[in-house]
Amino acid sequence: MKTDLTGRTAFVTGATSGLGRRFATVLAEAGAAVAIAGRRLERLESLKAEITAKGGKCAAVALDVTDARRIAPALEEAEKALGPIDILVNNAGMNSQGAVLAISDAEFDQVMNTNLRGPFLMARETARKMIARGKGGSIINIASIGALRVLPGLTAYCMSKAALAMMTQCLAREWARKNINVNAICPGYIETELNSEWFHSEKGQEQINSFPRRRLAAEQDLDGMLLLLASPAARAITGALLTVDDGQSL
Numbered sequence: 001m002k003t004d005l006t007g008r009t010a011f012v013t014g015a016t017s018g019l020g021r022r023f024a025t026v027l028a029e030a031g032a033a034v035a036i037a038g039r040r041l042e043r044l045e046s047l048k049a050e051i052t053a054k055g056g057k058c059a060a061v062a063l064d065v066t067d068a069r070r071i072a073p074a075l076e077e078a079e080k081a082l083g084p085i086d087i088l089v090n091n092a093g094m095n096s097q098g099a100v101l102a103i104s105d106a107e108f109d110q111v112m113n114t115n116l117r118g119p120f121l122m123a124r125e126t127a128r129k130m131i132a133r134g135k136g137g138s139i140i141n142i143a144s145i146g147a148l149r150v151l152p153g154l155t156a157y158c159m160s161k162a163a164l165a166m167m168t169q170c171l172a173r174e175w176a177r178k179n180i181n182v183n184a185i186c187p188g189y190i191e192t193e194l195n196s197e198w199f200h201s202e203k204g205q206e207q208i209n210s211f212p213r214r215r216l217a218a219e220q221d222l223d224g225m226l227l228l229l230a231s232p233a234a235r236a237i238t239g240a241l242l243t244v245d246d247g248q249s250l
């Protein structure tokens with residue numbers, strides 16, 4: 001899909017691995033200046049070097065999305081380096097696997113703080129800036145098929161993603177007249193550091209064989225949806241929960 005994002009600035013959370021890394025690269029290749037954020041600084045620096053070596057504009061920003069005090073300064077840093085943010089990709093997330101009776105309070109809180117509170121704080125602070133500037137923008141939340149149906153053994157994860165999906169719709173409604181589009185991509189299973197161990201286990205292989213296409217989706221399968229939502233072609237798409245799962249939930 002050819003999309004020209006020249007002159008736009010994107011901010012991608014959780015860009016140090018997996019989908020976030022891919023999103024940052026794809027947005028940069030489409031011409032956007034990209035702020036990449038995460039906790040593992042050496043990975044941010046190597047991705048920045050990769051993007052700039054290909055002629056892209058990139059800034060690396062240290063950010064733990066559970067640290068509320070870092071949200072505004074991180075966005076400030078990005079805007080200082082690259083200009084006002086037009087596109088926010090709320091991608092940082094974590095998994096939590098196991099029976100409900102075995103989940104500790106601390107783990108539950110960490111999942112909610114990472115997958116829900118972090119994206120909320122990021123969206124709110126970014127929208128504050130977008131509204132002040134008056135040009136609108138696009139907020140893309142990375143949810144999951146677990147936002148829409150039960151994934152056994154992933155209760156806290158599904159709860160956090162379902163709330164993120166509702167947040168997407170609430171924010172889309174609240175900021176509709178500010179020309180801020182808020183959408184969620186709900187991906188199916190894609191092998192990344194989040195789940196690689198599971199999919200290499202016997203039970204993980206069985207799960208793959210239960211999917212209609214007997215395969216995992218690939219990182220690049222989200223490129224089209226990401227670019228569409230980041231582009232002006234998505235003017236009338238807001239509050240949408242867009243499943244991209246290779247038919248896994250059918």
Ligand code: NDP
Pocket residue numbers: 013014015016017018019020037038039040041063064065066091092093094114142143144145186187188189190191192193194195
């Ligand atoms: P990875 O584990 O590969 O990447 C997760 C990213 O999130 C890392 O870059 C990590 O960076 C970042 N992150 C985690 N916690 C924090 C935090 N507290 N503050 C800032 N960044 C954080 O997983 P994926 O790429 O697979 O996942 C990306 C998103 O996609 C997640 O929201 C996930 O739920 C969602 N998703 C993934 C699916 C899949 O099958 N892979 C399916 C559906 C949704 P660092 O550690 O450097 O901070």
